[in-house]
Amino acid sequence: MTIINSENQSPLSERISAAVRASAVFILLIVMVTGFALAQPAYINVTNLMSILQAVSVVAILGAGVTITLAVGGFDLSIGAVAASSVMAASYSMIVWGLGVYETVPLVLLFGALVGLVNAFLIVRLRVPDLLATLAMMFLLTGLQLIPTAGRSISAGLILPDGSTATGAYDPAFLLIGRSSFFGVVPAPVVIMALVAIVLFVLTERTRLGRLLFATGGNELATRLAGASVPRLKTLAYVLSGTLASLGGIIVAARVGRGDVSSGASLLMDSVAAALIGFAVLGLRCPNVFGTIVGAVFVGLLLNGLTMLNAPYYTQDFVKGAVLVGALALTYGLGRSQAR
Amino acid sequence: MPLLRIDGLAHAFGPTKALAGASLEIRSGEIVALMGANGAGKSTLVNVLAGTLAADHGTMTLAGRPYAPRSPAEATDAGVVTVHQSTERVGAPGLSVADALLLHAYADGSAPFFLSRSAVRRKAAAMLENAGFALPLDRDFAELTAADRQLVAIARALSRQASLLILDEPTASISGRESERLYTILRRLRDDGLAILFISHRIADLNALADRAVVMRGGTVVGEFARPIDFDRAVETMIGRPLRAARPDARSFQGAPVLELAGVQLVAGSTPFDLKLHPGEVVAVTGVLGAGKSRLLQTIFGMRHLAAGTMRLDGKAYIPATPADAIKAGIFMAGEDRHRSSLMPADWPGSNLAPTISLPHLPKWYPLGFLLGSRERYEAQRAIDTLGIKASGPEAPMTSLSGGNQQKVILGRWNAEPSRVLLLDEPFQGVDVGARHDIITAIRANTERATLIATSDPEEALEVADRILIIDHHTLTPAHHAELPAEAIEA
Numbered sequence A: 001m002t003i004i005n006s007e008n009q010s011p012l013s014e015r016i017s018a019a020v021r022a023s024a025v026f027i028l029l030i031v032m033v034t035g036f037a038l039a040q041p042a043y044i045n046v047t048n049l050m051s052i053l054q055a056v057s058v059v060a061i062l063g064a065g066v067t068i069t070l071a072v073g074g075f076d077l078s079i080g081a082v083a084a085s086s087v088m089a090a091s092y093s094m095i096v097w098g099l100g101v102y103e104t105v106p107l108v109l110l111f112g113a114l115v116g117l118v119n120a121f122l123i124v125r126l127r128v129p130d131l132l133a134t135l136a137m138m139f140l141l142t143g144l145q146l147i148p149t150a151g152r153s154i155s156a157g158l159i160l161p162d163g164s165t166a167t168g169a170y171d172p173a174f175l176l177i178g179r180s181s182f183f184g185v186v187p188a189p190v191v192i193m194a195l196v197a198i199v200l201f202v203l204t205e206r207t208r209l210g211r212l213l214f215a216t217g218g219n220e221l222a223t224r225l226a227g228a229s230v231p232r233l234k235t236l237a238y239v240l241s242g243t244l245a246s247l248g249g250i251i252v253a254a255r256v257g258r259g260d261v262s263s264g265a266s267l268l269m270d271s272v273a274a275a276l277i278g279f280a281v282l283g284l285r286c287p288n289v290f291g292t293i294v295g296a297v298f299v300g301l302l303l304n305g306l307t308m309l310n311a312p313y314y315t316q317d318f319v320k321g322a323v324l325v326g327a328l329a330l331t332y333g334l335g336r337s338q339a340r
Numbered sequence B: 001m002p003l004l005r006i007d008g009l010a011h012a013f014g015p016t017k018a019l020a021g022a023s024l025e026i027r028s029g030e031i032v033a034l035m036g037a038n039g040a041g042k043s044t045l046v047n048v049l050a051g052t053l054a055a056d057h058g059t060m061t062l063a064g065r066p067y068a069p070r071s072p073a074e075a076t077d078a079g080v081v082t083v084h085q086s087t088e089r090v091g092a093p094g095l096s097v098a099d100a101l102l103l104h105a106y107a108d109g110s111a112p113f114f115l116s117r118s119a120v121r122r123k124a125a126a127m128l129e130n131a132g133f134a135l136p137l138d139r140d141f142a143e144l145t146a147a148d149r150q151l152v153a154i155a156r157a158l159s160r161q162a163s164l165l166i167l168d169e170p171t172a173s174i175s176g177r178e179s180e181r182l183y184t185i186l187r188r189l190r191d192d193g194l195a196i197l198f199i200s201h202r203i204a205d206l207n208a209l210a211d212r213a214v215v216m217r218g219g220t221v222v223g224e225f226a227r228p229i230d231f232d233r234a235v236e237t238m239i240g241r242p243l244r245a246a247r248p249d250a251r252s253f254q255g256a257p258v259l260e261l262a263g264v265q266l267v268a269g270s271t272p273f274d275l276k277l278h279p280g281e282v283v284a285v286t287g288v289l290g291a292g293k294s295r296l297l298q299t300i301f302g303m304r305h306l307a308a309g310t311m312r313l314d315g316k317a318y319i320p321a322t323p324a325d326a327i328k329a330g331i332f333m334a335g336e337d338r339h340r341s342s343l344m345p346a347d348w349p350g351s352n353l354a355p356t357i358s359l360p361h362l363p364k365w366y367p368l369g370f371l372l373g374s375r376e377r378y379e380a381q382r383a384i385d386t387l388g389i390k391a392s393g394p395e396a397p398m399t400s401l402s403g404g405n406q407q408k409v410i411l412g413r414w415n416a417e418p419s420r421v422l423l424l425d426e427p428f429q430g431v432d433v434g435a436r437h438d439i440i441t442a443i444r445a446n447t448e449r450a451t452l453i454a455t456s457d458p459e460e461a462l463e464v465a466d467r468i469l470i471i472d473h474h475t476l477t478p479a480h481h482a483e484l485p486a487e488a489i490e491a
Helices: A012-039 A046-071 A079-095 A101-124 A130-144 A172-179 A186-205 A208-218 A220-226 A231-254 A265-280 A289-308 A312-333 B044-051 B072-078 B099-102 B103-108 B117-131 B146-159 B178-193 B205-209 B231-237 B293-300 B323-329 B353-365 B375-387 B403-415 B435-447 B456-462
Strands: B003-013 B017-028 B031-035 B057-062 B080-082 B162-170 B194-199 B212-217 B222-228 B259-265 B273-277 B282-286 B308-314 B331-334 B420-423 B450-455 B467-472 B475-477
Touching: A012 A312, A012 B031, A046 A186, A046 A208, A046 A265, A046 A289, A046 B044, A079 A101, A079 A130, A079 A231, A079 A265, A079 B031, A101 A130, A101 A172, A172 A186, A172 A231, A186 A208, A186 A231, A186 A289, A186 B017, A186 B403, A208 A220, A208 A231, A208 B353, A220 A231, A220 B353, A220 B375, A265 A289, A265 A312, A265 B205, A289 A312, A289 B117, B003 B044, B017 B044, B017 B057, B031 B044, B031 B178, B031 B205, B031 B231, B044 B072, B044 B080, B072 B080, B080 B146, B099 B103, B099 B117, B099 B146, B117 B146, B146 B162, B146 B178, B146 B353, B178 B194, B178 B205, B194 B222, B205 B231, B205 B323, B212 B231, B222 B231, B222 B331, B231 B435, B259 B293, B273 B475, B282 B293, B282 B456, B293 B420, B323 B331, B331 B403, B353 B375, B375 B403, B375 B435, B435 B456, B450 B456, B456 B467
Parallel strands: B017 B222, B031 B194, B031 B212, B080 B162, B162 B194, B282 B450, B282 B467, B331 B420, B420 B450
Antiparallel strands: B003 B017, B003 B057, B212 B222, B259 B273, B259 B308, B467 B475
């Protein structure tokens, strides 16, 4: 039985449940920030808030990429590995090859786009299921990044596998990407995150392309029958996701100033969690860029607050997991009771 | 004494009264057809009977005892078994047909924990013996046709001592020959004393099966028709207004064709055929499942390649490689099963009315790529007005629309831009009689383009088309067909 106009006529209880679902994350956010600020006034000052945003910027950027692949009905598990190998690639480019910022950044972004292209080739052309294809790519990249330096981290004065010593160094201009602030207040990574968020929000919500990306994820056949090229849309999504992951890697490299083999270990889990928490943010139950950014910031605020209250570092993953479970239960559990 | 007596049954979804005091009696050994437009309350009534919904008011009595099932399992235990329309869920791919037949026995624990193949086979064979029809027991469930899956469900129902069998549009997705087989089986079950309640709008079903037709409107039973059933009066009762002439005047078209197929083979080795479509003309292609109706439409729409032959559009060679090529050339298609071929899932971005209409037209309406301005809303409102779509507005979620209105939206999508040829694959699936009339009127009102409709129901073909073609073994045949009046058929 289909009910006409169920939206307008649904009883009060259902509307309340929908409203709770739509705003629950924001209510929690306010409660949480107020709580932490009361317990620890230093929590709410601008410097701390900015450092929180800086801490979540990479996760938010990667999460936005995951969101795009979720929109086309796929999933990119390789982003963490792309980011990590981008850190290595950037360091290698500057320290071993002696390139500057203007060569390194485009090169690394190109590397990310290329990985996305290979992912898309596996998924679209060879029809490998998305999770398997990107999982395989994750393995491949995790291994690949160790080969050029024989497993060593990259810093100035690196001894190469052939015995010679690398002569290059990190370009000071490159380090500005991770370490400078605008007006001495807003760190550059936060500005980059904001730009990425705005561009991707407009792309997904306000453009024809975004509509088609979501249409692909919603109903591939319907999208094809409407005259769109589904392979091209999927390829675009994976290329975007790969490029954003390498952008994340660039920020990490510029902040750390060396190429650590272990960098980016938790990036995949954190950014996927941000994208999934994003489902709950407006109660949309589907991927959305705004939700992903809010999700990343939410986790950042929570972890920072707990750290300030002296919660030990080893509880962090547990807290993230609990937030994710809560968000998913909120998204899918509430509102299930309404008869369809 | 009737087997089932329903008295003043009511159920409301919020302020919407889906059932408003429905009363009905069903005796053992009779087949009752339940008719009603979308939203008349048929499905709610069936859901209450099947135990999926609880009634707000009213009483039900089954074989003299009060009947109020709280779950489908309770309904089944009481002897009321429902066979739903989507029979894919009767079993699962990877299960043999024998396993699918015994699935409920596995689930309720009446089958032993350790199973031997031969025991499963023996039990399943006994079930079919009891039901009186044959199925290939060792085949994979996924290989069964929709008709055979339905028989699996019916055999399972019978093995559970059903006294009332409820069927939801049992012939909606099966061919004419399979329907005949189902009629025979159901009539025999009726003669053995089973009560059968089925939902259908097909005149063939009513003629072949129904001892009685019960018509619902606005949540109550508004009419009962005994055999012989006056179909036209039943439909008028159902939609609450008189029918206009159901069969349109066949118009004849001369002059240059819009689309011309010459020496076409849909699959290698099939008999070549020709087809000409003229502007303004509505042509229906009908035939059994698998005859090639959908294949013909998909080939014209660029989803498949011709095995041989040529297509010409407005005199020029037309060789589409993708649906995008076809759309650019002015050939539009609304595929079979709107949920699979046209709509977004519920709650997904773009699942509202306006984006549903605009999806294929986005490049044209928003050439800069940014979704600025109100073109989409304007076009959606225009479709709502011209096609009489019942929706709260351009932002209404598609899931809030009835099946007939959803189909109107799909038609509105392809009416929003001018086209040369419109291809419609089973456009009347899950569409009630009232909405069907509106859709037919809208299709026939367009004189610019040719319309080619694929339908497995000859009645529908008669209602909509100027010309009807039969397709068989991937070839259009000018031959007459027993199911159609001779004068309606020409090649």
